[in-house]
Amino acid sequence: MAARSDLPKYTVPSLTPEEGAKVAGILQERLHALNDLQLTLKHIHWNVVGPHFIAVHEMIDPQVDAVRAMVDAVAERIATLGVSPKGTPGALVAERSWEDYSLGRASTIAHLGALDEVYVGVITAHREAASATEELDDVTNDLLIGHLHDLELFHWFVRAHLESTGGDLSTDGARTETGAARKAEQAAVGQP
C-alpha cells in the first residue's frame, strides 16, 4: 500500500503518523486563531480613544506578548509533530472560519465589548481543541490547557470593565462584536 503523501515522515514517539497529522491539523487552526488574536489586540491598542485610553492601551500589550509566545509554542509543536506550520497571512485569511475584527477607531468601552466577543470565540475553540487532543496527545493537551489559564484570565480583565457591581455583564446576550460594542456603550452612558 502506498504511503499517504499528506502524512508526516516522522512524528513524536508513540503516536502514529495519522495521529500526528490529526493533532497537527487541530493545532494549525489554533495557530491561525492565535496569530489573528495577537494582530487584533495590537489593532485595538492603536484604535482605542476616549476616557481610560491609557489604561486600556497599556493593558493590551502584555496580552499581545503572551499570545505571541503561544503562537510560537503552537507552531513549534506542529513542527515537532513532523508537519510544516503555516504562519503566512495569506494562509490565515484563506483558512480561517471567522471574519476580520469589525471596529476601527472607537471608544475604549466599545472595543472592550467587542473584545469580550473575540475572547469568547477564541476560548471556546481552544477548549474544543483541548478536549479533542485529550485522548490523542497529552503534551498537546497540556500546551492548550496552559494557554487557557492565561486566555481566560485576560478575558476576565476585559469583562471586569463590563461588569456591574451586581455582577451583570453589559454584553450579555450579544452575538456579534458590533452588538457587544453597542451594548457596552449603552450601559456606560446609563441607557437600558
Ligand SMILES: [Fe+2]
Ligand atoms: Fe504601542
